[in-house]
Amino acid sequence: MTGKLKAPNTNPIGSLFRHQIFIPLAALILLVLFNLIADPSFFQITYGHNSAGNPVLSGNLMTIIDCGSELAILAIGMTLVTAASGGQDISVGAAIAIAGSVLLRVLCGSESRPTELHAPIFVAFLVSCVVAMLFGAFNGILVAGFKIQPMVATLILFTAGRSIAAWVNNNELPIVSEESFTIFGGYIPGIPIPTPFFIALICFAVTWAVLKFTNLRLYIQSVGINEKTSRLNGLNPAVIKFSTYVLLGLCVAVAALIKVSRLSTINYSVIAKDIEMDAILAVALGGNSLSGGKFNMGASILGAYVIQFLTTTLYKFDVQSDALSAYKAIVVIALVIFSAPVVREKMAAAWKKLRAPKSIRHQA
Amino acid sequence: MRENSILEMRGIYKGFAGVQALQNVDFTLCKGEIHALMGENGAGKSTLIKVLTGVYPKDAGEIYLNSHSGAVQIRSPQDAQRLGISTVYQEISLCPNLSVAENIFLARTKGKTISWKTMNQKAGALLDSLGIAVKPTQQLGSCSIAVQQMVAIARAVDMECSVLILDEPTSSLDESEVEKLFLLMRQLKARGVGIIFVTHFLDQVYEVCDKITVLRDGTLVGEYEIAELPRVKLVAKMLGKELDDMADIKNDIPVYHKDAAAPVYEAEGIWSIEGIQPFDFHINRGEVNGFTGLLGSGRSECVRTIFGADKVMGGSVRMDGKPVTIRKPMDAMKHGIAYLAEDRKRDGIVGELSVRDNIILALQVKTGFFKPFSKAKATKFAEEYIKLLDIKTASVHTPIQSLSGGNQQKVILARWLLTKPKYLILDEPTRGIDVGTKVDIQKLVLKLASEGMSVTFISSETDEMLRTCSRLIVMRDRKVVGELSGAELTQSAIMNTIAGGEKE
Amino acid sequence: MAQTGSANRFGLRSRIRNMSDTNLLTSITIIVFLVMYLCAMIFLQKGFLKPQTLFNILNANASLIILSCGMSLVMITGGIDISVGGVTALVSMCCAVYLDYHGGHVVGAILIALGIGLLFGLIQGYLVAYLEIQPFIVTLAGMFFARGMTTIVNTNPFNVANEAFVKLKETRILIPFLGSYNKRGVYVDAYVEIGVVIALLIVAVMFVLLKWTKTGRSFYAVGGNRQSALMLGVNVRRTVFLSHLICGILAGIGGFVYFMHVGSGSASHASGAEMNAIASSIIGGTMLTGGVGNIIGTLFGVLSLALIQNIVSSVGLEEAWWTGITIAAMLCVFLIVQSLIMSHRKKSGMAESEQQSRGG
The missing domain is CATH 3.40.50.300 (P-loop containing nucleotide triphosphate hydrolases)
Structure with missing residues (x-):
């Protein structure tokens, strides 16, 4: 008796519906349609020149890929953390503040308006990476070592982070006047597409390479789905969980570089405010389970851009930045309600009831 | 009902999708009797207990209690409790952060307010009467497991149970703690409580029980007096073998001789x-x-x-x-070394991952973090073993949790065979x-x-x-x-x- | 196995051993607070010698006390609620708008506050208890929703001019005998604001609820072992729902007390309040894992937190960031101390029972 392998379902549309990436795609399509109907000029892109005389493309779509890129980079790390430990890291905003502050500190020394940079940008970035990864390690130890719930563990950095960031620079707001520094958050001279997008592309490439050329995906998914079995197969769940927090720290450093470079300065209480909500939303919108396990990185990244699309759309309708969070909160709640097992069961049962009469009719 | 019996279950049938867990099982418990319920895996012990305690509804059969005329309907754990059937589970089912007295009376006090003095007094009296040496004000979590179990029993006794079910109570106890538990059980026996003692420990059964009921493969093998059933016979009945059975080892396949020593x-x-x-x-x-x-x-x-x-x-x-x-x-x-674990669901499968990922998991971890198998190689491995072990799956990408239990087992076996241990x-x-x-x-x-x-x-x-x-x-x-x-x-x-x- | 030795020492040790987790942690908090205050009085002197300083701490933190009571309740039940800060801000803004832009009564404002808190508690409680969604996500969304709504209700911060309200705000309850002389040598009576009275009342009510009512004990049961509580007959869903509901209502009350203290509406009010509430609860002996906690401890947790902030600023470290860092540090220290004590207890509990069984 030989077992035969059935050919996989080759219906492309059908399998698209079932694929995880359908969720952010559907959201994107909805948003696009909404804007098309409300005001097609939303999609206009204009070619012009910025204050430095460089050619730039501007428009809502450019804003989306500009700001969405930072979020996408963060979403990469958040996806890994969520997948491995089944929880979220709410300290990313505060961590970005710290990383940005360290960056400025290295660049500016103790002067708040230096004329020259105290260190090469590359060195400053490296230092901020190390610091961000150390704070990630701190969270990692609490979660993986002390087995504290991720959201609660990261509460500590959430509380103290911005204070630490301010302390790093003695509560001053250093401003960098070096032109080349603005490249990262702005534009490379001669290229009209905002640089963050290219930085994001590099990150996506690196992520893709890591996922392809190492076993990270298998290990993280295995640990996230069944820790006990993972142990019995030779894995060390604590180390794997710990590493995801450190990797998120790396993402934080990159996002901080972009953010600080945009303004060439920092505002400790405002920078990356509420970005953790966006990051969690991006992961959830990407169809990833917030309680860990399998993950689809591409869907998360798409989810990040869709969240940015939502934000930009709301801005267009003159929603205040402070008020944004109310709308996003509703989206989160809706998403979470519909993915709750209790709700799904009720919906499945109701769906069955709706279909049942048909089959009875057939039988009769 | 038989004279002196307080519980009789007659002709109990219980099935789940495709599996008949209990077929025509009878069980009788008499007043003041410690009655062991024994059987190997799949024998139906836990199903019988769950039917009795209202966790599962039975498909057919009747349950009689001496306190009620006619058959009783037990449709929920609350029904069972009301009828005087109490259970103490293997895992502690009390709240370790509350005091002993509070655990005994949790959710049972009348009215909205609590009088600590009365509660502690009543608890103290109860504990003394049962010979349990613990202060009612002590936090349960700081007591040993043995004491925690006895507190659970004290609660059951206070609820005036006539039938007390002890589900594997001695698994986490040491010898002296087991002795204390047996002392308590004998006390309850003297009070007329009927105890159903579910356990695997042979020695303990012979030390404290009066009767044994043996189940096998969902059917009743028999009910025996302890004195009439020597150990070997008991083991035989549990395993389903007769004493004179001689099983030959068939070896068509040659034994490995090289370096045999x-x-x-x-x-x-x-x-x-x-x-x-x-x-x-x-x-x-x-x-x-x-x-x-x-x-x-x-x-x-x-x-x-x-x-x-x-x-x-x-x-x-x-x-x-x-x-x-x-x-x-x-x-x-x-x-x-390779190890295929006993509990497939908890220690074996990684539910949402595909059949292919489950098969290559162990070998992949062994090979190392920086050396992932290419998709083609992994699929090849998977297909090789799917063929070898005749694993029925729609494709290598199917999540393992949608396979039948038997096929899941084969996937895990394939995983370990792949590591060529x-x-x-x-x-x-x-x-x-x-x-x-x-x-x-x-x-x-x-x-x-x-x-x-x-x-x-x-x-x-x-x-x-x-x-x-x-x-x-x-x-x-x-x-x-x-x-x-x-x-x-x-x-x-x-x-x-x-x-x-x-x-x- | 009674041995001779200093009777006191054995008495104290066995008393500590016999204390429940809750009582032990609470005691530690109270002792720490008293020690800190004593040290402040001895080493820093200055204002700490005046009773009014303590009353000022109470005045400034009355709303935090109320919020922390609700937070402790939810934590004892095994959950968490991080929307309380947002609700406070929303309540302040809504009441401010109602009083000044719509010329409302103070009573109406109070009702609005209660209503908002009740609504949040109802919805969050339902989602957590009956739809079984993780409390963190639900209340995180609640927090963001509340903060967002605050800006939508009114963009700019402003002070309330409504006369009746201002009168209420300025009401001082004098405390005899504890007054002090201010810089000009004039005797000023010690006073507390109305909010403090409300806060202490709520602490008392919650204490009674948690210690002497069946419902109160069920919170502990569910937090201690949810599965067991279910099997023992506790209505777990209702208990969890109630905990969020009460927390929401207390957030509404706390919001109004905060409003009375600051007298204005602003989107940045109570920022970080939820973290302070959690920190206060943890410092006060409420464990994150549930089942352990004491309202009195929470009260002292709030006081300790405020005291540390006072000490830090009077030592000269006035920058804003020191506050955040000290709170986080204190939280960290208490978390670690808690887990060390708990694991020590578990080990010595086992060792003791072995001794007992061997001793016979």
Whole structure:
């Protein structure tokens, strides 16, 4: 008796519906349609020149890929953390503040308006990476070592982070006047597409390479789905969980570089405010389970851009930045309600009831 | 109802999708009687208890209590409680952060307010009357497990139960704590409470029980007085064998002869945090050995210690003559040991991952973090074993949790075979698999042995072990009590060794 | 096995051993607070010698006390609620708008506050208890929703001019005998604001609820072992729902007390309040894992937190970031101390029972 392998379902549309990436795609399509109907000029892109005389493309779509890129980079790390430990890291905003502050500190020394940079940008970035990864390690130890719930563990950095960031620079707001520094958050001279997008592309490439050329995906998914079995197969769940927090720290450093470079300065209480909500939303919108396990990185990244699309759309309708969070909160709640097992069961049962009469009719 | 009986279950039937868990089972409990309920895996013990306590509705049959005329309907745990049936589970079902007194009276006090003084007084009186030495104000979590269990019993007694079910109460207790528990049980017996004692520990059954009911494969084997059922007979009834059964070992496949005397794995005095007594063990190349004993005797704990799955507390290990350290699964895997765990769902499958990912998991971890298999290679591995073990799955990408239990088991087996181990440990590999495949697996084990692999095979069905093993280690109550080989490998010898105690 | 030795020493040790987790942690908090205050009085002197300083701490933190009571309740039940800060801000803004832009009564404002708190508690309680969604996500969304709504209700912060309200705000309850002399040598009576009275009342009510009512004990049961509580007959869903509901109502009350203290509406009010509430609860002996906690401890947790902030600023470290860092540090220290004590207790509990069984 030989077992035969059935050919996989080759219906492309059908399998698209079932694929995880359908969720952010559907959201994107909805948003696009909404804007098309409300005001097609939303999609206009204009070619012009910025204050430095460089050619730039501007428009809502450019804003989306500009700001969405930072979020996408963060979403990469958040996806890994969520997948491995089944929880979220709410300290990313505060961590970005710290990383940005360290960056400025290295660049500016103790002067708040230096004329020259105290260190090469590359060195400053490296230092901020190390610091961000150390704070990630701190969270990692609490979660993986002390087995504290991720959201609660990261509460500590959430509380103290911005204070630490301010302390790093003695509560001053250093401003960098070096032109080349603005490249990262702005534009490379001669290229009209905002640089963050290219930085994001590099990150996506690196992520893709890591996922392809190492076993990270298998290990993280295995640990996230069944820790006990993972142990019995030779894995060390604590180390794997710990590493995801450190990797998120790396993402934080990159996002901080972009953010600080945009303004060439920092505002400790405002920078990356509420970005953790966006990051969690991006992961959830990407169809990833917030309680860990399998993950689809591409869907998360798409989810990040869709969240940015939502934000930009709301801005267009003159929603205040402070008020944004109310709308996003509703989206989160809706998403979470519909993915709750209790709700799904009720919906499945109701769906069955709706279909049942048909089959009875057939039988009769 | 029979005279003196307080509970009678007649003709109980209970089935789940496709499986008949209970068929025409009777059970009688008399006043002031400690009655053991015994049976191996799948015998139906826990299903019977769940029917009695209202967790499952029965398909057919009647339950009578002496307190009610006519049959009673038990549709929920609350019904059972109201009828005077109380259960104390293996896992502590109390709240460790509350005091002893509070746990006894939780959710049972009348009115909205609590008077601590009255509660503590009543609790104190209850504990004294049962001889439980603990202060009612003490936090439950700071008491030993034994005391916690006795508090649970005290609660049941205070609810004036007439039937008390103790579900594996002694699994986490040491000898002196077991004695204390038995003292309490005898006290309750004197008060007229009927106790159903579900356990695997043979010695304890003979120490404290009056009657035994044996179930096997969902049917009632019989109800016996303790004095009339010597141990060996009990074991025979549980395993379904008659004393004179002689099972021959069929060896169509040649035994491995090369380096037959070289032990692949030797261990001295190893023991783990899970509470088995330190034991020595060795296995030679190409040898198939088994661990036998009743469920709960510690077979799985032994092999888990060998694999490093549980925290190893002591002892020394040599592989191929060289001393090695095996403290965690990765160590064991690196030295060529593989372990198929008993609890497939908890320790075996990674539910949402595909069949392919489940198959390559162990080998992939062994190969290393920076050396992932290409999709093509992984699929090739998977397809090879799907064919070899006849695994029924829609594709290599199907999530393993949608496969049937038997096929899931085959995937896990494939996983470990893929690592080409020197020493393969199989803990209940044939559980939940159809008969034809069971035989295939046994033949596979012998074939692997003939090619030089050492195999440890644990199964609840001793036939299987007799057919494949050349040596059996017998366990009882968490200790190694004997080793059988060669001509000694017969059902009767096994049962005698398991039973131990008085020789017939 | 009674041995001779200093009777006191054995008495104290066995008393500590016999204390429940809750009582032990609470005691530690109270002792720490008293020690800190004593040290402040001895080493820093200055204002700490005046009773009014303590009353000022109470005045400034009355709303935090109320919020922390609700937070402790939810934590004891095994959950968490991080929307309380947002609700406070929303309440302040809504009441401010109502009083000044719509010329409302103070009573109406109070009702609005209660209503908002009740609504949040109802919805969050339902989602957590009956739809079984993780409390963190639900209340995180609640927090963001509340903060967002605050800006939507009114963009700019402003002070309330409503006369009746201002009168209420300025009401001082004098405390005899504890007054002090200010810089000009004039005797000023010690006073507390109305909010403090409300806060202390709520603490008392919650204490009674948690210690002497069946419902109160069920919170502990569910937090201690949810599965067991279910099997023992506790209505777990209702208990969890109630905990969020009460927390929401208390957030509404706390919001109004905060409003009375600051007298204005602003989107940045109570920022970080939820973290302070959690920190206060943890410092006060409420464990994150549930089942352990004491309202009195929480009260002292709030006081300790405020005291540390006072000490830090009077030592000269005035920068804003020192506050955040000290709170986080204190939280960290208490978390670690808690887990060390708990694991020590578990080990010695087992060792003791072994001794007992061997001793016979």
